[in-house]
Amino acid sequence: MEDKPKITYLRGRAFVEVSRLIFAAKDIEIEEEYTTTKAHFEKLRADGKLMFMQLPLIEIDGMCLVESHAQENYLGWKYDMLGTTKEERGHILMLYEGARSFHDVAQPARWIVFQPEEKWSSFAKEATEKARKRYLPPYEKTLAENGTGFLVGDSVTIADCALFNILSYLDEMACYDNVLNDYPHCKAFVGKFSELPGVKKYLDSPRRFPPPDVAYGKEALAVLF
Numbered sequence: 001m002e003d004k005p006k007i008t009y010l011r012g013r014a015f016v017e018v019s020r021l022i023f024a025a026k027d028i029e030i031e032e033e034y035t036t037t038k039a040h041f042e043k044l045r046a047d048g049k050l051m052f053m054q055l056p057l058i059e060i061d062g063m064c065l066v067e068s069h070a071q072e073n074y075l076g077w078k079y080d081m082l083g084t085t086k087e088e089r090g091h092i093l094m095l096y097e098g099a100r101s102f103h104d105v106a107q108p109a110r111w112i113v114f115q116p117e118e119k120w121s122s123f124a125k126e127a128t129e130k131a132r133k134r135y136l137p138p139y140e141k142t143l144a145e146n147g148t149g150f151l152v153g154d155s156v157t158i159a160d161c162a163l164f165n166i167l168s169y170l171d172e173m174a175c176y177d178n179v180l181n182d183y184p185h186c187k188a189f190v191g192k193f194s195e196l197p198g199v200k201k202y203l204d205s206p207r208r209f210p211p212p213d214v215a216y217g218k219e220a221l222a223v224l225f
């Protein structure tokens with residue numbers, strides 16, 4: 001029997017959440033180990049498990065796989081979440097990369113972990129404006145045109161997992177000013193994706209971390225730097 005895949009990461013979503021969502025969408029059981037001390041992080045580095053000395057780590061198929069992007073692509077390939085034709089693959093990769101870029105500019109750890117609290121609301125406002133200007137309209141249009149509740153085709157792909165990752169912050173956190181109410185297909189997507197059986201199980205479990213807060217930021221900085 002194959003070993004269960006194992007994720008090693010901090011106690012937060014950040015760089016590994018899309019992989020967690022991919023496993024959840026496919027209802028694949030995994031193990032998780034949380035790095036909560038600098039000593040544990042240094043031990044992983046000393047053991048040679050982190051090729052570029054960074055987390056997250058996914059141990060799968062006899063490999064120590066690092067780099068979140070490679071991890072998500074590998075899982076997409078392994079679990080058939082990259083479409084069935086080359087045109088579908090092209091669209092999925094474009095929408096997946098767009099969702100990663102959307103995450104880079106709008107996800108809340110950018111200010112919650114790295115900025116003083118008095119600046120948080122202006123960062124959140126700027127992130128919401130970027131979301132409205134560049135990212136939410138094309139995802140709204142793509143979901144409306146595809147009409148299946150998924151971005152491409154009629155089953156879940158890595159693009160859906162990456163989109164859910166960023167949209168769930170916009171949906172959960174008051175600082176984004178209920179922006180999804182103006183994008184009904186994106187809002188409905190969050191609801192439908194959350195109801196996929198494996199995803200629902202994951203979201204209802206203690207393994208799903210809340211959005212970052214001050215305590216998470218402190219722990220992450222103490223482990224990493």
Ligand SMILES: N[C@@H](CCC(=O)N[C@@H](CS)C(=O)NCC(=O)O)C(=O)O
Pocket residue numbers: 014015053054055056066067068069224
């Ligand atoms: N390009 C990497 C970046 C990963 C990354 O920045 N990891 C952070 C933790 S979230 C880290 O290990 N930082 C410690 C360091 O860079 O020394 C990826 O996408 O996986």
